[in-house]
Amino acid sequence: MSTYSIGIDLGTTNSAVSYFKLADAQARGGAQTMLGIPQITAVGAVGEKLLLPSFLYLPNAQEFPAGGLALPWNPTGQGAVAGEFARSHGSKVPMRLVSSAKSWLCHAGVDRLGAILPWQAPEEVQRISPLEASARYLAHLRAAWDHQFPAEALAEQDVVLTVPASFDAAARELTLKAAQQAGLPKVTLIEEPQAAFYAWIEQMGEGFRKHVKPGDVVLVVDVGGGTTDFSLIAVTAKEGDVALTRVAVGDHILLGGDNMDLALAHAVNQRLAAAGKKLDAWQFNALTFACRQAKESLFADAALKHHPLVVPGRGSSLVGGTIKAELSREELTRILTDGFFPKAAVTDAPQSARRTGLTQMALPYAQDAGVTRHLAAFLTRQARAMATAHDAPVAVTGQTFVHPTAVLFNGGAFKAAPLKERVLAVLNTWLAADGGQPVTELAGAELDLAVARGAAYYGWVRHGHGLRIRGGTARAYYVGIETAMPAVPGLEPPVKALCVAPFGMEEGTQADVPPQEFGLVVGEPTRFRFFASSVRRDDRVGTMLEEAAGNDELEEAAPIETTLPVQGGNEGKLVPVNLQAAVTEIGTLELRCLEKGGPGSWKLELNVRMKE
């Protein structure tokens, strides 16, 4: 029996852990408990912080003195280092630094189980897979917990792990595998924007009902260190109380707060370079850090016109080696506020990645830095989808985009009030032009820690307390079926998409069995192409879509595959099967083959090796 519900925010750049005693009858309110995470802060020094930077450093055998990387639970200090020292030292030795493992985990263009990180590291470095890196962070968090709560091992507790709402089925599956690899078998997943909303509810206590009422649509804008995530949560009336339903999630956008600091640093660096001052990689890092501080000061005090930037030299001569620069308000507004949150029209579409003939190998960063343009695309796309859906959870009649009534911000980027104001102003401009009412901000969220806290709260809610956000899967899923046609050289046979899991499948449910039948050869791997759609809300199981490849409502995911086990010399036999999908209690999608007219049932694995 678990004593605690533990929320783990496994972030792209920082991870955090919050915990909630399950026996407590009351929510924690504002005093939401966080775990202090011991980590190496310098060679020979262990400090405790609320955030574990999600960086892993793979040291050279002779690099550090013996015992210099020892942790309370790892007295010899063998193996890779996670946390603050990994980040700070790794910035000077990038070839040994693993970063953004989470973004690689959802990148279908690479072998996510292959030892590929640090990306393009030389032979000598023992590289690891994105899955392994995530598992190492979780293992560190687990050890930190077990060290402080030896009687309540983390593996025995209800662990809730957060994933971006935009994570597809394969990335969720991999996150779960990473947890298992880290020795955490009992893990539930929750989407980060939902977790942020739960944290806000907990913070507000019962008073949250004063801020939201039936008919409201809450837009969660979550700009993390490395990703931007949107979700829409509808508030409806149900049996005299309010009910919360997550009605839509956005696409995966690799664009976050770190990009913003980098953008400022690049701009300043260009000016310095023009003046003949060249920064090395370490100084550039220091400049990025200085830009972040300058940004925070300028955003905090509207009267400041500019903020000095100082980049210390690496040598011991501090005064002599220091390079001076300045960040002006004009620059900050131009690069950050206007660059990342432009006053876009709701009809503006984000520039999309130009497709090249080659497989894109590095991380697929967002091509368009305009968060507001991504937001416009998300809201208009969802309005189109809901306009045609038969029981749209949000009324969109006569609207060109979904009208949110309230906005909840999450992520450290929004510590800057002017950025929140800009998002609200842009939304209000769109709303005014489209005949809507202005939005309100749901204030009071703890931007850095909300996701972990909300996840811990969700674990408690799962035990029958408080209000649960419903919603089910935010996508419908399809398998590709090649249509039979005579071979024509140079022409691929068209692929149809068969819906196997509808939009909005709840946890712990399974879908009907579609009538289409497949023949699987025993002992031979069979692959299916796999598609998802975040906008086709009405497709039922068995719906067949023509021309899956050219359909811009479908997104192709990594393929799925299975091999029917050989039993009693049936190798090579053709077995007729149907496909069935289920959403597990813990929030992952499972696909299985059911033997037609027989008892056989085989799980289809989401292939995470590489999308072809």
Added chain:
Amino acid sequence: MEKPIQSETSFWGRLRTAWAGFHRALANPDFCRQVAELLRPAPAPAQAKPVEPPPEKRHASGLGVLSLLQREGRLIDFLQEDMAAFSDAEIGAAARVVHAGCRKMLADCCTLEPVLKDAEGAAIKVPAGFDAQRIRLTGNVAGSPPFSGTLKHHGWLAVAVRLPAVSDAMDARVLAPAEVEL
């Protein structure tokens, strides 16, 4: 040779030795002196003089703080540099690095509060039984409390301490390692 009937440490063995000793001590002063020597309580074994750890071990935590101030705020670089050749503007720029870094280090390591919450310059009373560690009296210190005075400096108190744990295995004298780029 006398055949031992009992082992020498058995009751009868001991009685026999005691009996013989009694008589011999009575008869033989030399023997008696030897026995008296044996009976004197053994002097406590000479106390091994504790080996005083070297200063860098005794003050490892202090050196650790210096190392932190250097790592986070380049304080040692700053203090060791000759300021004579630089302009105030140059020193000012470097001071920002030191200030920002050391300030962060301070905030990470402890939570600071003033000892007295009153505004500096305010008239305050120092009660009888005041904490002489927390309050330092200056000026016309005479008589006995309660005293009336003016708060000149509100003092600082670390109400929470979060210094990193430093491994014993490390040489605390290394405040900052040399960096060699390969």
